[in-house]
Amino acid sequence: MAAGHHSQFNHMDWLKGIPKEELFLLNCFDLFGLSKHLNLDEDLLENRYIQLTQKAHPDRNKENQDWAMVLTARINQAYEELMDFRLRAEAFFRLIDSHMGTNNKTMPEGFLQKVFIWNERQEEGNLDFDEVEECYDEFRLFLINESIKPEVDQKEFRMKLNGLKYLENLMNEEDV
Amino acid sequence: MKNKVIGIDLGTTHTLASYYEDGELKVFNPEDPLIPSVVSYPPDGEPLVGREAMEYAKKDPENTVFSVKRFMGKGDDSLDLQNHRFPFSLHPHQGLWQVRIRDRWVSPQEISAHILRHVVHRIKGEENETQAVITVPAYFNGAQRQATRDAGKIAGIKVIRIINEPTAAALAYGLHEIKSGTIAVYDLGGGTFDFSLLKVTNGVFRVLSTHGNTFLGGDDFDEALMADILEKKGLSLCHLNHKNLHNLRCMAKEIKEELSDQHKVEKMFQLEDVHIKAEYTRESFDRLIAPFIKRSLESCRRALKDAGKRKKDITQVILVGGSSRVPLVRTMLAEYFGKELFCSINPDVVVAMGAAMQASLIEDQVQDMLLMDVTPLSIGLETVGGGVTKIIMRNAPIPAQASEKFTTYVDNQTAIDFHILQGERELVEDNISLAKFKLRHIPPMAAGMAVVNVDFRIDADGILTVQAKEERSGQEAAVEVVPSHGLSMEHVRTIITESILHAREDFDHVRLIAARTDAQTLMMATKKTLAQNPHLAGDEIEMIHSYVKDLEDSCQGKDIAAIEEGLDKLNRETTILAEKMVSNAVLDMVKGKTLEEISKQDGS
Numbered sequence: 001m002a003a004g005h006h007s008q009f010n011h012m013d014w015l016k017g018i019p020k021e022e023l024f025l026l027n028c029f030d031l032f033g034l035s036k037h038l039n040l041d042e043d044l045l046e047n048r049y050i051q052l053t054q055k056a057h058p059d060r061n062k063e064n065q066d067w068a069m070v071l072t073a074r075i076n077q078a079y080e081e082l083m084d085f086r087l088r089a090e091a092f093f094r095l096i097d098s099h100m101g102t103n104n105k106t107m108p109e110g111f112l113q114k115v116f117i118w119n120e121r122q123e124e125g126n127l128d129f130d131e132v133e134e135c136y137d138e139f140r141l142f143l144i145n146e147s148i149k150p151e152v153d154q155k156e157f158r159m160k161l162n163g164l165k166y167l168e169n170l171m172n173e174e175d176v
Numbered sequence: 177m178k179n180k181v182i183g184i185d186l187g188t189t190h191t192l193a194s195y196y197e198d199g200e201l202k203v204f205n206p207e208d209p210l211i212p213s214v215v216s217y218p219p220d221g222e223p224l225v226g227r228e229a230m231e232y233a234k235k236d237p238e239n240t241v242f243s244v245k246r247f248m249g250k251g252d253d254s255l256d257l258q259n260h261r262f263p264f265s266l267h268p269h270q271g272l273w274q275v276r277i278r279d280r281w282v283s284p285q286e287i288s289a290h291i292l293r294h295v296v297h298r299i300k301g302e303e304n305e306t307q308a309v310i311t312v313p314a315y316f317n318g319a320q321r322q323a324t325r326d327a328g329k330i331a332g333i334k335v336i337r338i339i340n341e342p343t344a345a346a347l348a349y350g351l352h353e354i355k356s357g358t359i360a361v362y363d364l365g366g367g368t369f370d371f372s373l374l375k376v377t378n379g380v381f382r383v384l385s386t387h388g389n390t391f392l393g394g395d396d397f398d399e400a401l402m403a404d405i406l407e408k409k410g411l412s413l414c415h416l417n418h419k420n421l422h423n424l425r426c427m428a429k430e431i432k433e434e435l436s437d438q439h440k441v442e443k444m445f446q447l448e449d450v451h452i453k454a455e456y457t458r459e460s461f462d463r464l465i466a467p468f469i470k471r472s473l474e475s476c477r478r479a480l481k482d483a484g485k486r487k488k489d490i491t492q493v494i495l496v497g498g499s500s501r502v503p504l505v506r507t508m509l510a511e512y513f514g515k516e517l518f519c520s521i522n523p524d525v526v527v528a529m530g531a532a533m534q535a536s537l538i539e540d541q542v543q544d545m546l547l548m549d550v551t552p553l554s555i556g557l558e559t560v561g562g563g564v565t566k567i568i569m570r571n572a573p574i575p576a577q578a579s580e581k582f583t584t585y586v587d588n589q590t591a592i593d594f595h596i597l598q599g600e601r602e603l604v605e606d607n608i609s610l611a612k613f614k615l616r617h618i619p620p621m622a623a624g625m626a627v628v629n630v631d632f633r634i635d636a637d638g639i640l641t642v643q644a645k646e647e648r649s650g651q652e653a654a655v656e657v658v659p660s661h662g663l664s665m666e667h668v669r670t671i672i673t674e675s676i677l678h679a680r681e682d683f684d685h686v687r688l689i690a691a692r693t694d695a696q697t698l699m700m701a702t703k704k705t706l707a708q709n710p711h712l713a714g715d716e717i718e719m720i721h722s723y724v725k726d727l728e729d730s731c732q733g734k735d736i737a738a739i740e741e742g743l744d745k746l747n748r749e750t751t752i753l754a755e756k757m758v759s760n761a762v763l764d765m766v767k768g769k770t771l772e773e774i775s776k777q778d779g780s
Contacts, residue, residue, distance in 0.1 A: 050380045073577035
């Protein structure tokens with residue numbers, strides 16, 4: 001499916017050929033005609049999101065309400081998925097994963113010990129959030145770089161991606 | 177004005193209508209567009225609406241209803257009326273807050289329908305079928321939206337869309353004034369407050385987040401003033417009768433409004449034979465109302481956080497709602513956002529105009545704009561132990577669709593109960609109960625074998641439908657969601673036709689079909705099980721066969737109670753049968769073994 005090369009107009013035609021039941025099986029990269037890696041141009045995504053929605057929205061498809069509603073719902077869902085880095089990485093992993101599955105819970109070496117210390121510090125109220133953010137950025141960069149390579153190191157990718165969730169939880173605590 | 181779709185702002189204090197004509201938004205009756213959202217029920221004759229009702233209220237406040245929007249779609253457990261003294265008699269009745277007018281109950285939907293009908297008749301006369309877009313506060317939950325829709329239906333209006341008030345306001349400004357960027361809409365009405373963030377890109381209006389408070393508005397300013405006036409004389413609001421309260425409320429409103437362009441206001445209030453002087457400067461009034469405005473700013477902060485935006489990202493701030501005229505509101509907002517405020521369209525009519533704009537967008541009269549809304553509250557399901565699983569998150573763009581898989585909990589379970597909730601809290605009891613439904617006719621199988629896919633869909637109106645399907649058997653079972661705090665479909669139909677008899681028949685018919693289908697499923701499963709299991713004693717089989725026969729017989733008739741009773745009996749007996757089958761299987765396993773061997777087996 002070389003959806004990425006279609007012009008927007010053709011892209012919509014291509015979507016129109018997909019039955020309602022299969023719209024939710026479509027991966028989020030193909031849906032927006034984006035190349036499959038994590039280095040996402042968010043402005044491009046937003047542009048395509050709006051262009052597609054303008055054509056797909058039920059208000060613009062009087063004669064095909066049900067299909068338009070499902071397509072718009074899928075576009076909305078995929079947009080939210082792509083805008084969130086961790087969800088985007090999960091979506092990417094589902095595409096390349098050959099044997100690990102999403103239930104794999106392994107962590108990078110030494111990572112759990114680190115999280116354990118951070119959790120303790122956080123309870124004591126002296127956690128350095130910059131340190132957590134630094135680790136997050138390191139993981140994020142690794143995942144982006146890996147996603148561009150022709151052969152992704154699936155094991156390492158899965159572990160760092162698992163680690164992201166812990167880091168996100170820690171960083172969310174800062175807002176509370 | 178015959179076939180146009182109209183936009184209606186069904187407000188807590190005022191209602192008004194607008195329409196789109198010749199490329200322009202027009203308000204109906206522009207000299208005096210605001211119809212008070214007040215309905216009176218004189219002992220004989222038709223209900224009175226608007227000014228007439230206000231007039232009537234002076235002599236009969238007990239049979240005059242106002243602020244009906246405050247209890248639209250509210251279940252008896254979800255409304256705290258402690259702080260709201262209504263002169264009319266408001267009570268929980270059949271799971272809803274309803275008004276007692278002499279010897280009958282009137283639902284909020286019916287009262288709202290009277291208002292809507294009045295508005296539509298003024299515009300279109302009695303003949304024409306009307307289509308309308310009606311606005312609701314962004315913070316309204318599914319039950320409240322459904323209640324609004326039902327009100328339209330009862331009034332004989334075809335409601336083509338329910339949209340959020342703040343979004344409507346931004347649409348009314350249109351593309352002439354709204355530039356691409358992030359827009360904040362601050363809507364402080366009489367009774368409700370809403371704050372929304374919108375992103376506008378090439379004519380697409382996209383709601384990013386929304387937050388609000390269904391109990392915050394100009395009415396609070398009035399009440400604060402009323403309490404303050406009385407307090408100076410050592411009195412409180414509870415000392416006043418309805419008539420005095422009404423008069424004091426009117427005076428407080430006058431003081432508030434006059435203080436918007438005067439610095440000092442003086443009024444006399446006559447309480448029976450005592451005269452009370454009320455003297456307020458803008459400063460003394462500001463002190464009374466500042467806490468309420470601070471609460472509104474808290475909602476702004478949360479909406480910003482939800483959208484991942486900062487105050488500096490906001491490009492324009494739009495003011496909506498009559499209470500946004502209060503000078504302190506404008507001062508505090510300008511200070512908070514550090515931006516110029518948009519208020520060139522009368523904040524009282526801007527929402528109705530936006531509704532008319534949306535109506536014309538749907539009707540294809542204007543093609544360069546599109547509105548994309550979000551759902552204001554998360555939607556989820558009750559899980560074992562009183563927890564909640566969120567299926568669609570708050571502020572998700574709509575239409576939205578999501579699904580979740582469930583399975584059975586015990587062997588041969590033929591039904592699963594689903595409880596749909598709306599809200600952000602972790603526990604069921606802290607959320608709004610939207611609906612409950614049962615998926616029946618699951619073929620009997622071992623626990624955990626059934627695969628039930630539950631599909632959640634929120635349409636462009638923000639209204640939710642849920643469907644469940646058992647996938648393993650390929651058998652599809654459709655379910656209907658009845659909002660637990662709205663009127664049921666039967667109820668709405670009852671009001672429309674005003675024929676309780678027919679609705680009763682319909683309801684019974686549905687029940688009869690459901691009971692018969694349940695019976696068929698159970699009988700088939702039972703027969704199959706009996707055929708496959710030779711372990712059972714002859715008298716047990718005979719007993720079950722006789723129950724099946726009884727049930728078959730009652731299914732021929734129309735006596736629902738008889739079918740349900742037979743179903744119950746057979747269900748009880750087959751449960752015992754299932755237990756026996758399990759113990760027989762255990763017997764097989766342990767046959768010829770000593771007690772010691774068995775306990776060893778258990779321990780391993």
